[in-house]
Amino acid sequence: MTSAKLDIVAIGDAIVDVIATADDSFLEEHRLPKGGMQLLTAEEADALYAAMGPAREISGGSAANSMAGAAALGLNAAFVGQVADDQLGEIFAHDMLALGVRFETPALEAPPPTGRCLILVTPDGQRTMNTCPAASHELTPAALDPELIRSASITFLEGYLWGPERPRAAMLEAARIAHSAGRSVAFTLSESLCIGDRREGVLGMVESGVVDILFGNEHETRNLTGCGPLDECIEALSPKVRTLVITRGAEGAVAAENGGSVEIRAAPATQVVDTTGAGDLFAAGFLAARLRGRALEACLEAGAIAAAEVISHFGARPEADLRQLVAL
Amino acid sequence: MTSAKLDIVAIGDAIVDVIATADDSFLEEHRLPKGGMQLLTAEEADALYAAMGPAREISGGSAANSMAGAAALGLNAAFVGQVADDQLGEIFAHDMLALGVRFETPALEAPPPTGRCLILVTPDGQRTMNTCPAASHELTPAALDPELIRSASITFLEGYLWGPERPRAAMLEAARIAHSAGRSVAFTLSESLCIGDRREGVLGMVESGVVDILFGNEHETRNLTGCGPLDECIEALSPKVRTLVITRGAEGAVAAENGGSVEIRAAPATQVVDTTGAGDLFAAGFLAARLRGRALEACLEAGAIAAAEVISHFGARPEADLRQLVAL
Numbered sequence: 001m002t003s004a005k006l007d008i009v010a011i012g013d014a015i016v017d018v019i020a021t022a023d024d025s026f027l028e029e030h031r032l033p034k035g036g037m038q039l040l041t042a043e044e045a046d047a048l049y050a051a052m053g054p055a056r057e058i059s060g061g062s063a064a065n066s067m068a069g070a071a072a073l074g075l076n077a078a079f080v081g082q083v084a085d086d087q088l089g090e091i092f093a094h095d096m097l098a099l100g101v102r103f104e105t106p107a108l109e110a111p112p113p114t115g116r117c118l119i120l121v122t123p124d125g126q127r128t129m130n131t132c133p134a135a136s137h138e139l140t141p142a143a144l145d146p147e148l149i150r151s152a153s154i155t156f157l158e159g160y161l162w163g164p165e166r167p168r169a170a171m172l173e174a175a176r177i178a179h180s181a182g183r184s185v186a187f188t189l190s191e192s193l194c195i196g197d198r199r200e201g202v203l204g205m206v207e208s209g210v211v212d213i214l215f216g217n218e219h220e221t222r223n224l225t226g227c228g229p230l231d232e233c234i235e236a237l238s239p240k241v242r243t244l245v246i247t248r249g250a251e252g253a254v255a256a257e258n259g260g261s262v263e264i265r266a267a268p269a270t271q272v273v274d275t276t277g278a279g280d281l282f283a284a285g286f287l288a289a290r291l292r293g294r295a296l297e298a299c300l301e302a303g304a305i306a307a308a309e310v311i312s313h314f315g316a317r318p319e320a321d322l323r324q325l326v327a328l
Numbered sequence: 329m330t331s332a333k334l335d336i337v338a339i340g341d342a343i344v345d346v347i348a349t350a351d352d353s354f355l356e357e358h359r360l361p362k363g364g365m366q367l368l369t370a371e372e373a374d375a376l377y378a379a380m381g382p383a384r385e386i387s388g389g390s391a392a393n394s395m396a397g398a399a400a401l402g403l404n405a406a407f408v409g410q411v412a413d414d415q416l417g418e419i420f421a422h423d424m425l426a427l428g429v430r431f432e433t434p435a436l437e438a439p440p441p442t443g444r445c446l447i448l449v450t451p452d453g454q455r456t457m458n459t460c461p462a463a464s465h466e467l468t469p470a471a472l473d474p475e476l477i478r479s480a481s482i483t484f485l486e487g488y489l490w491g492p493e494r495p496r497a498a499m500l501e502a503a504r505i506a507h508s509a510g511r512s513v514a515f516t517l518s519e520s521l522c523i524g525d526r527r528e529g530v531l532g533m534v535e536s537g538v539v540d541i542l543f544g545n546e547h548e549t550r551n552l553t554g555c556g557p558l559d560e561c562i563e564a565l566s567p568k569v570r571t572l573v574i575t576r577g578a579e580g581a582v583a584a585e586n587g588g589s590v591e592i593r594a595a596p597a598t599q600v601v602d603t604t605g606a607g608d609l610f611a612a613g614f615l616a617a618r619l620r621g622r623a624l625e626a627c628l629e630a631g632a633i634a635a636a637e638v639i640s641h642f643g644a645r646p647e648a649d650l651r652q653l654v655a656l
Binding site: 094 | 346348377378380381382383384385386387396414415416419422423425426427441442643645
């Protein structure tokens with residue numbers, strides 16, 4: 001195993017967030033499950049967009065947000081994801097490169113367009129996501145640069161991209177390449193993976209040893225394991241992965257490793273404006289601290305600080321100087 | 329003269345702002361005059377964009393921002409401006425319509441693309457604008473709906489659009505239609521109009537009676553008149569227009585009408601994040617109060633409150649409930 005040139009490479013959705021405020025009544029009227037993420041067709045997205053209030057556009061994508069955070073924390077980060085050759089694709093690519101994240105996946109020449117996520121933020125700061133993945137789900141294993149994967153200490157895989165077949169194949173291939181080079185694989189769960197028919201597939205993937213570091217929130221890990229109390233979820237999942245990290249929103253977070261576990265409280269948030277990206281930035285902070293050799297508790301704390309920053313403003317990418325805040 | 333169905337219609341640039349933070353050293357390095365607005369070619373815009381940090385996109389355009397404010401203040405507003413049939417054009421149109429602003433100018437099918445303004449915000453909240461107007465400057469008199477102009481109490485013209493020939497012709501035609509229907513014409517000066525060769529043309533236009541309500545900042549009116557002290561500027565300009573409104577940033581604002589003038593202080597700003605749109609929202613607040621029959625001082629105060637709101641966050645469109653803040 002040669003030493004890694006890159007700290008982390010992520011594979012995930014390449015999308016631009018379209019963020020508007022909305023009242024709870026708007027969510028009810030449009031039957032949008034508050035706090036969740038639903039996939040929309042292009043027609044559904046157009047209809048919802050037409051009904052939404054004025055918006056701001058900020059690059060997003062779960063794992064891409066994590067890489068934005070990783071770069072802001074001083075890591076050498078790269079991102080693999082599929083945009084189209086259009087204005088939103090240019091915006092996404094610009095924002096990755098401007099953050100110092102290596103992003104070389106060629107844009108699709110033909111339709112569909114670059115994906116977007118229509119995010120409705122209610123007055124309580126909760127975000128309800130309505131994703132039209134479009135080009136983002138056209139990612140194929142051919143888009144992978146094996147050398148890039150091999151060169152990174154951690155390959156970070158986004159659960160939202162586990163649903164469609166070709167991106168899933170790309171992620172499995174990336175995990176195989178990473179492991180064969182002696183690197184680690186991190187995976188972040190998403191709500192829809194942990195319920196229905198997908199549950200068994202994800203559990204099977206975790207049991208087969210694909211994942212070294214597993215991120216999820218309390219809700220997701222409960223659904224995935226079928227357990228009630230959190231300690232039972234940890235007992236069920238932690239033997240299957242090297243490191244298990246469970247975020248609990250305002251309750252803090254817990255991590256399990258080597259048969260033990262540590263728990264922290266949430267970092268104090270100055271204000272909660274928009275919770276989009278909290279989990280993504282938590283993962284970024286955790287992994288940045290881990291790559292700098294910090295103990296498990298310090299990794300959780302770094303995650304909590306990064307998450308508290310991103311929920312203090314609109315958009316899922318850090319705005320403050322994360323390096324100074326987290327002080328690794 | 330029939331009663332007006334619409335309170336206000338504006339003709340202006342239809343552009344999306346691309347907003348990033350930057351240090352003063354970045355402005356110096358790229359020779360960007362701080363606080364100003366410069367026009368960029370597509371190539372220059374691409375080069376500057378590549379050098380800029382990660383950005384957020386929010387619909388902009390000076391007069392369009394004023395119409396966003398007007399609608400937020402409860403006016404019946406319409407906007408005329410040229411976008412292209414592309415993603416930024418869709419964003420611009422969505423945001424206008426979502427605000428309740430009538431916007432019916434058909435999108436250009438062929439290049440150039442929708443215009444954008446690369447805005448660099450320095451830590452002091454000052455904005456430096458770098459505009460690539462593209463489709464926005466392709467507006468022609470043919471895009472005007474005379475019935476729309478006739479139906480509005482006020483036709484509001486954007487100085488930034490006075491430079492290129494066809495949009496200037498469209499604005500002059502709109503002013504002619506408005507006056508022939510017994511309506512008022514407002515004009516907002518821009519920096520570049522008040523210097524060099526353009527100065528005489530603008531003065532001539534004002535002297536010929538095109539403008540009933542003239543908005544400008546202190547700097548612009550000084551350059552336009554060639555006067556030093558502000559009261560001399562007022563003396564030079566106010567006989568030429570029915571109402572003269574001069575904004576003075578943190579110093580407040582002054583208005584002159586019927587041979588007298590009133591002055592106010594700036595409204596207290598909770599924080600100064602991004603001064604983009606301050607003048608645009610001042611005009612919106614002033615005109616909304618005027619259309620509601622308020623006295624000159626109350627109009628200035630409404631403008632100051634709307635301006636204070638827009639500089640408290642990124643983006644040149646109001647985010648707070650302006651109707652409640654201004655309470656007309």
